[in-house]
Amino acid sequence: MKTVVFNGSPNKEGNTWHALKMVTAELEKEGIETEIVQVGNKTIRGCAACGQCVKNKNEQCVLPGDEVNEWIQKMKQADGIILATPVHYAAVGGTMKSFLDRAFYVTSVNDGMLRHKVGAALVAVRRSGGLPAFSQLNNFLLYSEMLLPTSNYWNVIHGARPGEVTQDTEGMQIMRVLGKNMAWLMKLVEHGKGTVTQPEPETKTYLNFIH
Numbered sequence: 001m002k003t004v005v006f007n008g009s010p011n012k013e014g015n016t017w018h019a020l021k022m023v024t025a026e027l028e029k030e031g032i033e034t035e036i037v038q039v040g041n042k043t044i045r046g047c048a049a050c051g052q053c054v055k056n057k058n059e060q061c062v063l064p065g066d067e068v069n070e071w072i073q074k075m076k077q078a079d080g081i082i083l084a085t086p087v088h089y090a091a092v093g094g095t096m097k098s099f100l101d102r103a104f105y106v107t108s109v110n111d112g113m114l115r116h117k118v119g120a121a122l123v124a125v126r127r128s129g130g131l132p133a134f135s136q137l138n139n140f141l142l143y144s145e146m147l148l149p150t151s152n153y154w155n156v157i158h159g160a161r162p163g164e165v166t167q168d169t170e171g172m173q174i175m176r177v178l179g180k181n182m183a184w185l186m187k188l189v190e191h192g193k194g195t196v197t198q199p200e201p202e203t204k205t206y207l208n209f210i211h
Contacts, residue, residue, distance in 0.1 A: 003079065023082065072103050079190070081119045087125040091132060120155065
């Protein structure tokens, strides 16, 4: 099994990375391969609302010049997905948001590519704004019918300078527990294949409130 991890921080080895390593260490102990993809230091355009991914249904965004389509395929091939971000004005970092808007729209219109994969989110923050950013990340996972492992608190860890999150002893425990629970859930899903029948997907119903 494999988990692909998206680091939305502009700092390659900042506090978000340190938090991710705490989680992935627990996954790797259980024999689950992990790959960290650096998103936050890339130049990623936001969604152009062109609708071409809906029309083409080829698992690709038509916007050129970045790695979003490569990352979409990594998500498709993975058993687990982790989304992680620092906090910018109580929200997800801009580059990460642009990537997620495009990638999750493509996956949702291509037969729910991420449905029933295991997905988790985590946030690194200096002081405040962690929960709004954490909620933003979860919105993508929940909309995609992914399965979310929990920890013993919300998945937020605190630190300012790179590495300071290692002084947040409660935050470190949160990350460890998240990693253990994610590994356990991924194994449950894997062992359930062919044994427990999955519910059939339903065609999405759309209703506009203004007719």
